[in-house]
Amino acid sequence: xxxxxxxxxxxxxxxxxxxxxxxxxxxxxxxxxxxxxxxxxxxxxxxxxxxxxxxxxxxxxxxxxxxxxxxxxxxxxxxxxxxxxxxxxxxxxxxxxxxxxxxxxxxxxxxxxxxxxxxxxxxxxxxxxxxxxxxxxxxxxxxxxxxxxxxxxxxxxxxxxxxxxxxxxxxxxxxxxxxxxxxxxxxxxxxxxxxxxxxxxxxxxxxxxxxxxxxxxxxxxxxxxxxxxxxxxxxxxxxxxxxxxxxxxxxxxxxxxxxxxxxxxxxxxx
Amino acid sequence: xxxxxxxxxxxxxxxxxxxxxxxxxxxxxxxxxxxxxxxxxxxxxxxxxxxxxxxxxxxxxxxxxxxxxxxxxxxxxxxxxxxxxxxxxxxxxxxxxxxxxxxxxxxxxxxxxxxxxxxxxxxxxxxxxxxxxxxxxxxxxxxxxxxxxxxxxxxxxxxxxxxxxxxxxxxxxxxxxxxxxxxxxxxxxxxxxxxxxxxxxxxxxxxxxxxxxxxxxxxxxxxxxxxxxxxxxxxxxxxxxxxxxxxxxxxxxxx
Ligand SMILES: Nc1ncnc2c1ncn2[C@@H]1O[C@H](COP(=O)(O)OP(=O)(O)OP(=O)(O)O)[C@@H](O)[C@H]1O
Ligand SMILES: [Mg+2]
Numbered sequence: 138x139x140x141x142x143x144x145x146x147x148x149x150x151x152x153x154x155x156x157x158x159x160x161x162x163x164x165x166x167x168x169x170x171x172x173x174x175x176x177x178x179x180x181x182x183x184x185x186x187x188x189x190x191x192x193x194x195x196x197x198x199x200x201x202x203x204x205x206x207x208x209x210x211x212x213x214x215x216x217x218x219x220x221x222x223x224x225x226x227x228x229x230x231x232x233x234x235x236x237x238x239x240x241x242x243x244x245x246x247x248x249x250x251x252x253x254x255x256x257x258x259x260x261x262x263x264x265x266x267x268x269x270x271x272x273x274x275x276x277x278x279x280x281x282x283x284x285x286x287x288x289x290x291x292x293x294x295x296x297x298x299x300x301x302x303x304x305x306x307x308x309x310x311x312x313x314x315x316x317x318x319x320x321x322x323x324x325x326x327x328x329x330x331x332x333x334x335x336x337x338x339x340x341x342x343x344x345x346x347x348x349x350x351x352x353x354x355x356x357x358x359x360x361x362x363x364x365x366x367x368x369x370x371x372x373x374x375x376x377x378x379x380x381x382x383x384x385x386x387x388x389x390x391x392x393x394x395x396x397x398x399x400x401x402x403x404x405x406x407x
Numbered sequence: 408x409x410x411x412x413x414x415x416x417x418x419x420x421x422x423x424x425x426x427x428x429x430x431x432x433x434x435x436x437x438x439x440x441x442x443x444x445x446x447x448x449x450x451x452x453x454x455x456x457x458x459x460x461x462x463x464x465x466x467x468x469x470x471x472x473x474x475x476x477x478x479x480x481x482x483x484x485x486x487x488x489x490x491x492x493x494x495x496x497x498x499x500x501x502x503x504x505x506x507x508x509x510x511x512x513x514x515x516x517x518x519x520x521x522x523x524x525x526x527x528x529x530x531x532x533x534x535x536x537x538x539x540x541x542x543x544x545x546x547x548x549x550x551x552x553x554x555x556x557x558x559x560x561x562x563x564x565x566x567x568x569x570x571x572x573x574x575x576x577x578x579x580x581x582x583x584x585x586x587x588x589x590x591x592x593x594x595x596x597x598x599x600x601x602x603x604x605x606x607x608x609x610x611x612x613x614x615x616x617x618x619x620x621x622x623x624x625x626x627x628x629x630x631x632x633x634x635x636x637x638x639x640x641x642x643x644x645x646x647x648x649x650x651x652x653x654x655x656x657x658x659x660x661x662x
Contacts, residue, residue, distance in 0.1 A: 234557040248561035251561055280658070283658070
């Protein structure tokens with residue numbers, strides 16, 4: 138089943154990860170964060186990465202973003218190798234990483250100002266368009282400390298979307314939010330993803346969240362960080378995180394997560 | 408009731424209490440002159456121009472030295488934050504010298520430069536520069552790395568990142584350092600002016616000094632009031648706008 142899924146994705150793949158490995162030489166115990174991770178992500182596909190803490194999800198996302206370099210292997214975006222950050226791949230972090238010295242609109246404008254070929258009016262227009270898309274047009278002049286956690290992540294989403302990247306890389310963007318706010322954002326994100334046709338790689342600890350958002354859920358194991366299993370989520374959208382069908386997928390993925398966890402302990406330290 | 412009004416009432420009450428105590432003659436008027444005689448001295452000093460002249464001399468020294476201290480301290484602080492070697496050398500030196508009471512520069516300045524404007528300038532710069540270096544450095548060092556990473560993903564590099572991310576992100580610290588530098592510079596300049604006569608210009612410190620020489624308590628207290636007012640006004644004019652900006656945007660005061 139996994140092979141069939143991969144074949145399907147490879148047909149028009151947006152991101153190709155080829156045997157990506159990464160070590161951190163941290164003191165006495167060098168960490169093998171990623172071990173020959175290969176992955177194809179299709180155009181406009183929504184892929185979720187789940188796995189135990191420390192299995193290298195963030196590291197992988199940073200490598201795709203170009204913020205870190207792989208020791209071995211390569212990442213291709215649209216067929217060309219990734220060596221540094223690029224406007225085609227925008228990142229959303231767990232903390233909003235918004236700039237407190239800029240108001241909401243100027244935060245969204247930050248990336249647009251660095252994008253060549255836009256006039257002042259166009260930039261402003263684009264920024265306001267994305268602020269409307271995330272429902273925060275009324276807060277354009279507010280400063281970051283005046284926003285709630287959920288609003289901050291909405292602004293961060295608008296800021297990431299504004300330069301019109303093809304790929305959106307999201308590292309546990311909703312982890313710090315309460316359940317209700319999170320559910321709203323699941324709805325928003327699915328709607329925006331469908332409207333704007335982005336390719337999304339989404340890291341999460343939350344299996345339900347992964348099943349709710351992803352076309353595909355990729356399960357990692359740790360020590361060393363490897364892909365263990367993949368799940369295709371065949372549910373119509375928009376999906377409700379509380380639906381029974383979704384719960385079934387979540388149960389299946391959770392069981393797999395547990396069993397791989399057991400395997401890892403059974404194998405013992407290598 | 409507005410805050411200004413409350414402050415006015417408070418200071419009026421203070422002056423009234425002073426007037427009462429002075430009138431009760433508990434201490435001789437030579438030691439505690441009445442508010443009235445202090446006001447008379449100040450009025451006279453304003454009329455004959457000595458106050459304005461001395462004020463200008465002092466403020467000019469302060470402004471020039473402070474501006475120089477900032478323009479030296481800011482870039483040095485940035486470099487110190489950036490270059491490991493500077494951090495281990497200049498950074499350590501700045502840390503030590505910042506802890507040194509800035510008045511301690513006065514004897515050295517006088518021996519090096521004599522009783523000249525250069526000595527005054529040196530004292531003010533030394534008061535300012537170390538605080539600014541330390542504040543700028545720790546400000547940059549305290550910028551959450553995620554800001555620079557986020558900026559990088561949006562295409563910001565090198566100088567752009569420094570100007571548009573690192574500097575503004577460090578602003579709460581930098582403003583704090585500017586305030587401290589100002590306080591140190593102001594104090595050491597006063598100490599220097601009281602300590603020695605600089606023939607190229609008599610500042611407020613000299614008026615204070617001569618007030619003591621002449622046993623003119625009204626002059627001493629009058630000049631002290633002027634110094635106090637300058638300190639308050641400088642705070643309101645120089646730093647209150649920055650503090651307002653920080654509170655509006657960060658929701659915090661300077662660090
Ligand atoms: N800069 C670094 N230096 C040293 N070790 C690192 C560094 N970054 C990550 N690691 C190690 O690499 C491994 C993978 O880290 P990573 O942050 O990618 O995990 P993760 O899957 O995102 O975990 P979590 O779900 O807790 O966020 C961990 O063991 C971590 O300790
Ligand atoms: Mg992580």
